[in-house]
Amino acid sequence: MIHLLAAIVPPVPIDSGSTAWMLTSSALVLLMVPGLALFYGGMVRRKNILTTMMHSYVAMAVIGVQWVTVGYAIAFGQSHGGWFGWSWPAVGLHGITPASMYADKGIPEFVFIMFQGKFAIITPALISGAVAERMKFSSYVVFILLWSTFIYCPLAHWVWATGGWLFNYGVLDYAGGTVVHISAGVSALVLSYMLGPRRDHPEGTLLPNNLVLTLLGAGLLWFGWFGFNAGSAVGIEHPVAGASAGLAFATTQTAAATAALVWMLIEWQHTGKPTSLGMASGIVAGLVAITPAAGHVMPLSAMVIGAVASLVCFYAVRLKSRLGYDDSLDAFGVHGVGGIWGALATGLFAVTPVAGLFAGNAAQFTKQAVGVGVTIAFAALGTWVIAGLVKATMGLRVSEQQERDGLDITIHGERGYHF
């Protein structure tokens, strides 16, 4: 998303078509949260399904409140030197009226705020894949609140807000390769190291309780991702429901399909078993990788991006058993690695509105690499500090007995199923 400072553009009348699409997109991105809850929830053991789903749902509650309170102000308020935003009227949105328009896009500012708020909600929820089955729920809640405020919001400001320093430098991130996926994926990796592996992890009979949910979750994510990516045309053009949105929709669809196909073929080749979890993983890997590139590349490039995404993620996931960390549901393996590939690939394949390496503009690739490097460093360091603080004060892990008996009954006082 690239956008201009609202203050300096003359008011534009409401464009009902663009507003319709942005309302729809915001709703679609919200639906990704239950989608993610199912995707992750299906993969854990029965005794931890509710707590895993709650990791996503509680983000809707906590970040939902944080965003309208201060999050939006930090991410999209008046820029302070390119490092963070702050605008008093944006606090609690108290100074924004229904008539306030967002930039020159013909949509109410409230709609833009909501669309962005959904991104702020889903990003910390992505991290939860790494901490499944062992993190204390209270610590998780505090962690995502701090992480969103001190990592996500500034990063969104750097990359997406007019005046953000990476925005000024020229990093392209259509819908959140760096801001959303790399930041979440890298933080997931750091957190999984800090937490340590699940106690019964190496023995490894940790079979998913309900792959139907995982498949359904992947389907809802795919559906919602059209809002995520094609709605991000809001950063590019007016009307929002136009050429850029159409392109982003087409590349999103193409990358997801190709990645799903390639992951399946890799599995068929390796083990002879094309799994449904592989199908779901391929879908998500393709969607992640195309995110930063969606409105910048052509569909044939999206195919390549999707195909390579499955290749690198498939092998990244296998790395984990060798390196000994326990990224339970591969938040880093899929979102981190897929996001890094996608952000770099944007620098390779971009054609609109800026050219990438293959279109003769090597400088863009450098910018993308810088964007990736900065995001990795900031997210890793920030997570290490925040999680360290939480560990020192509240602890990060549940007790051994809670882990053994399952987090659903011990933390939430419930069981997922009573059959």
Add this chain to the structure above:
Amino acid sequence: MIHLLAAIVPPVPIDSGSTAWMLTSSALVLLMVPGLALFYGGMVRRKNILTTMMHSYVAMAVIGVQWVTVGYAIAFGQSHGGWFGWSWPAVGLHGITPASMYADKGIPEFVFIMFQGKFAIITPALISGAVAERMKFSSYVVFILLWSTFIYCPLAHWVWATGGWLFNYGVLDYAGGTVVHISAGVSALVLSYMLGPRRDHPEGTLLPNNLVLTLLGAGLLWFGWFGFNAGSAVGIEHPVAGASAGLAFATTQTAAATAALVWMLIEWQHTGKPTSLGMASGIVAGLVAITPAAGHVMPLSAMVIGAVASLVCFYAVRLKSRLGYDDSLDAFGVHGVGGIWGALATGLFAVTPVAGLFAGNAAQFTKQAVGVGVTIAFAALGTWVIAGLVKATMGLRVSEQQERDGLDITIHGERGYHF
């Protein structure tokens, strides 16, 4: 929804953006019905899951037909003294053409009819939460048909149709606090008294069969509710996809998030267990309470409305064991109580297009109180008469053995799961 009489305004050309948003909103509201089916279905015991879901699905079938046959004519036909509507061309929609436009909103009348029809469908389905696990299916079908025709349609006319007496009086109900939630919630309460409690209820080992479904249902409801509330801008302004819709979207999101957070905190405080059912209940309570207020209040007020909604609903739900009625899934506790609070809160916090008490217009609060009182009285009395008739002729309850063996197998000849 406030709207003008179609007949007296000059034709307005199609506004494709508004039409796009209203088509989307109508589809979103339909999706709330499966969402509700899951929300409720997950909470009952395994032996009653299908019949509980069927309570929602059959409303799509029965009210879906009733609405296009006579429902729309009663609710939105030419007003007869403000009490009910009737227009011959609206019967079977036979006099409405694809070119018929709705009022001055730039959308085809068919789209408005469909949007409203989805409200008519979901409202009786809400009631079903109170009758779960013991009501005769045939009686339920007859009941909702009569209830929709003689309670819902007139009430919608009173409050929403141009010329409706409560509309003229000035009651604000943006998307259905009185018409939908209070009417359904109060009727649920009356019905649960008339049915009596489930036989094995007081012993109380009635644990939900599948909370995953309940969480997913709450997620789908949240998603669909954006259509419900932000689509209700159709009553306020042109283009429909504009400032009012943007505001309604923002308050809906904010109230739901805040209510979910507050319900969780209350539970944490009370029992030490933040449950997933509490999360789902908080979401729904917040959505219910913001419904009448959505396009009338600012986001900060939405926070207060959501927070208080969880407080009052949480305690209302606990009341039930003391008062001895068996509102199985808390249709009254959440929709009735949340709706009453929301309708009153609209009178407190409204700022646009009419001011409420806190903005210096105490009269609006009085109007809201009258709206609430009238709705409670009408719904309670009407339900008592209709359910009384059904009880006298068909009976309301299943046999003891059917209740024991479960309604799925005895009424529908099926079991939810064959694992």
Add this chain to the structure above:
Amino acid sequence: MIHLLAAIVPPVPIDSGSTAWMLTSSALVLLMVPGLALFYGGMVRRKNILTTMMHSYVAMAVIGVQWVTVGYAIAFGQSHGGWFGWSWPAVGLHGITPASMYADKGIPEFVFIMFQGKFAIITPALISGAVAERMKFSSYVVFILLWSTFIYCPLAHWVWATGGWLFNYGVLDYAGGTVVHISAGVSALVLSYMLGPRRDHPEGTLLPNNLVLTLLGAGLLWFGWFGFNAGSAVGIEHPVAGASAGLAFATTQTAAATAALVWMLIEWQHTGKPTSLGMASGIVAGLVAITPAAGHVMPLSAMVIGAVASLVCFYAVRLKSRLGYDDSLDAFGVHGVGGIWGALATGLFAVTPVAGLFAGNAAQFTKQAVGVGVTIAFAALGTWVIAGLVKATMGLRVSEQQERDGLDITIHGERGYHF
């Protein structure tokens, strides 16, 4: 969908409202694929749930790639004598730019391509209902790839592309009665004969593993179908989000509701048990039958179409045990029979933009009958050839032991549930 050749019309500016609706519709149709996966997946036995869902998901992967590679070129490229299309720039979409507009509809061509691509994905997935629980997965993948390329794409060209011979002849098919449902349903029948029945089929204790999924799937299908049908206004008028879309939305809703109600009443009458599977089947039958007629008929006609759809499909499904083929999940009984009825009914009830028999234009009924006949013949013959080839080279069926142990574990190396 009726549309004009893009080349001969002057460029039209982007209409953001139409684009918003087509983006939304495309997303909605994608969601129908997970919806179908659940609808079918819930009906099979536990040991085959994943493979059944994968039949739908793999279509997203395989046809998703095929469509942007060659499918769109064959279906909607420059017509070669009305028989098939081909345009070099459409191959890999490499010659299409974000600025390319579709015909005179004010939407980017990419959006039209995506919308159509979702139809291409779901159609072969519909067939999978007939082959459930016994078809080799690899053969299925090859089959749908060939079937889509050599049956679906040409048929879409004949009926929907400017210059297609059935299009020129005047067959009406608003959203895919012939192209989608008849072709899939008839192919399903042929395939179920070629495969033979499941080994333990006649004994018939084949109870559905999870009807909750089937109900949810039917709900998602209903929701997505609004995009399928009301999005198909793209073939009729500009703006797309206008009168025709509104009509199609209204008839879709009405037919689905009526069919659901009628199927329930038939069951109540026959067995005394109104089942949830009947509810789900009625919904789908109604949606199928209204598909070709959606924007051509009035709501009262939609009621008749829906009611008759449930009648004919209910009895068609019962035929199967008498004729001895094993169309496991009634892909022919519902989609084939419902589609034939719908396509013929379009010739009876059409009023806009062309009249049908009851409006005095008997010729239209003849055209519909020809369209139905041609589709049946082409699909049956084509499937017989393609499936014959696959059978001769790869075989169609799994081994006896794989069938006994379930396809999930033997083919995909997974189990749906670990409870």
Add this chain to the structure above:
Amino acid sequence: MKLIIAVIRPEKLDAVQSALQGALDEGDGYRVTVQTVDGHGRQAGEVEYFRGQPVRQRLVQKTQITIGVNDKYVEPAIQAILSAAKTDKGEIGDGKIFVLPLEECIRIRTGERGGSAI
């Protein structure tokens, strides 16, 4: 010592547990192991419908309870089950009780054996 295995109606489990508590609890609770089974007796399985076609299940869902008891508690346990598991007038499907000889019983927590471990 005996091992009592009883197959009962699922909906009678609560009543049977209460009756067993009455008969067996000596202050330290009563002990029972419960499982879900499917049975075939004179009672026929239920009929379900699949798209209009009736499918008769061969089996009916039942609940099986297993109790290890010292000899003097055998008869009280049987009486408790009989009284609580029987429907009003006794209906087909009420279930059955089997009594098996039990040679040894060991409490895992303590390693105790025999009658006191039960």
Add this chain to the structure above:
Amino acid sequence: MKLIIAVIRPEKLDAVQSALQGALDEGDGYRVTVQTVDGHGRQAGEVEYFRGQPVRQRLVQKTQITIGVNDKYVEPAIQAILSAAKTDKGEIGDGKIFVLPLEECIRIRTGERGGSAI
């Protein structure tokens, strides 16, 4: 009286039930209690995959059937199970039959005891 407990392949249950019906039905049906179990014998558990990583299950799903019979029906019941539960040439995983002494049997519906209650 004996209590026969047999562990068989799940897919053989239908055949075993039919065979038992043939061997035991005296006109008032046959009686059996069925449950789902997991077993470990010479047969190895299945391999599943989780994101490309093979996971070998230690246990295989089996079906356990329990039948209380009078002494003269013990051998017919065993033969019925043997004939119906065995795969063509007999394969590892076909299962096992255990026969236990049964001291008492009580029909809950009537309170009858002993051989006639079985």
Add this chain to the structure above:
Amino acid sequence: MKLIIAVIRPEKLDAVQSALQGALDEGDGYRVTVQTVDGHGRQAGEVEYFRGQPVRQRLVQKTQITIGVNDKYVEPAIQAILSAAKTDKGEIGDGKIFVLPLEECIRIRTGERGGSAI
């Protein structure tokens, strides 16, 4: 021959299986049948919450294992279970072992009977 039935904590199953393998495997694997049960012993059931209202479950989930053994393996099997199923200091809920006389054992695959079939 004896039939050993043990009720243990579900989370101990892996350890018990390994211990049994150590005690019983003579090169052709060890044999055991496992099922999920619900138990009531001195250990109380868990408390769940339904909209703020606590619901105490009467039963706790347990795992039951069944092993047919020849007489000389009875004690090793018991010791294996005891050592693996017991929590550190022994806690309420650790479970129980029952030993029943087993009259006959038949391998379905071969029809072998008796000690060699076990």
